[in-house]
Amino acid sequence: MSLARRASAEFAGTALLVAAVVGSGIAAARLSPGDVGLQLLENAFATALALGALILMFGPVSGAHLNPVVSAADWWLGRRAGAGLTVRELAAYAAAQVAGAVTGTVLADLMYGLPAVSWSHTDRIGGNLWLAEVVATAGLVVLVFALARSNRATATPAAVGAYIGAAYWFTSSTSFANPAVTIGRAFTDTFAGIAPASVPGFVAAQLVGGVLAVAALAAWYPQAGRSADAVVVPHLTEETALR
Template identity: 80%
Template sequence: MTPTLTRRASAEFTGTALLVAAVVGSGIAAARLSPTDIGLQLLENAIATALALGALILMFGPVSGAHFNPVVSAVDWWVGRHAGTGLTARDLAAYVPAQVTGAIAGAVLADLMFGLPAVTWSRTDRTGPNLWLAEIVATAGLVVLVFALARTGRTTAAPAAVGAYIGAAYWFTSSTSFANPAVTIGRTFTDTFAGIAPTSVPGFVAAQLAGGLVAIAALAAWYPHAGNAADAVVVPHPTRESETR
C-alpha cells in the first residue's frame, strides 16, 4: 500500500474499532446499570452508539471518509468506478480487512475495559426472515443517506445525520440495525448485551449485502449521478488524484 492508503486503512481500522467498542461497551454498561429494564438498556445503548458514531465521523472522516462499513465501501467503489471517483479496487481491498479486524479489536477492547475475558463467543441467536428484512432496510437506508448527503453537497451534516439514522434504526428495525458486516462479525466475539452468535452471522451479512444492492438500485433511480460525488462518502477524503500529488 502507498503511505496515503496505509494512513486511510489505519483510520478505518481504528474508527471501526472505536465504533464497536462504543456499541459493545455501552451495552455492557447498560446491562449493569439497568439490569431489569431491557427497554432502558436499548435506549442507553442506542444513544451512546449514535453519539459515538457522529464523533468518530468527525475524527476520521477527513482521513478516510469514515466508512467503517464494508457495504458503504463496496457501494462507493461500484458507483464511482466509471466516473473515476471513490475507492479503487485496491482501496477496497485495504479498507474491508481493516474494518473487519478493527471491529474484532473493538469488541475485545470493550470486554477488557469492563473486566471480562477478552474473547467469549456470543450465544445470542439473532435469526429469522423478519430480522433479515430489517437488516436489508437498515443497510439500504444508511447507504442511500450517505450518498444523498454527498451528492447534494451536505456532507457537513453527515456526523449528525448518520448518527441520528443509526440511533433511530435501533428502534424502528427488529434487528436493532447492525447494518454493517464488519460490526456484525466483531460482535460475535463478546457474549454480552450487543453480541450475536456466530451461527447468525451469515444470514445478517447476506441481508446487509442485499441492502447494499437495494441501495444501488435506489441511487440509480433517485440520484443517477451519485458516482460523481463518491469521493465525498461519508465525508470528503483523499481522492485517487490527490494520492499521487
C-alpha cells in the same frame, strides 16, 4: 494520503465504533438490570453519539466509511466516474474494518473486566430480522450518498448518527447494518452480542440492502458516483492530494 494511512484510520475508527457499541451495551446491562427497554435506549444513544464523533475524527483521512457495504457501494458507483475506491483500496478498507471491529470488541470486553473473547450465545435468526437488516443497510447507504451528491456532507456526522440511533428502534434487528460490526459482535457474550451462527444471515441481508441501495441511487441520484470521494465525508485521496 497513502492507502496504509487511510486503512489505519478505518481500522481505528471501526474499532472505536464497536467498542462504543459493545461497551455501552455492557454498561447498560449493569446500570439498568431487568429493564431491556432502558438498556436498548442507553446503548442506542451512546452509539449514535460515538458514530457522529468518529466520522468527524476520521472522515478527513479516509472518509470514515467504517462499513464494508458503504465502501463497496463507493467502489461500484464511483468506478465509471473515476472517483471513489479502487478494488485494491476496497480490499484494504474491508480488511481493516473487520479487523478493527474484532479489536474493538476485545477492547470493550477487557475494559469491563471480561474475557477478551467469549462467543455470543444470542441467536438472531429469522426472516423478520433479515428483512430489518436489508432496510437498515439500504437506508444508511442511500443517506450517505444522497448527502454527498447534494453537497450536504457537512451534515453527515449528525445525520448518520441520528439514522442509526433511530434504526435501533424502528428495526426488529436493532440495526447492525454493517458486516464488520456484525462479525465483531460475535466475539462477545454480552448485551450487544450475536451468535456466530447468526452472522451469515445478517451479513447476507446487509449485502442485499447494499445492492438495493445502489439500485435506488441509480434512480434517484443517477450521478451519485461523481461524489464518491465525498463519502461518507470529503477526504484526501492520493490524486486529490496532488491537486
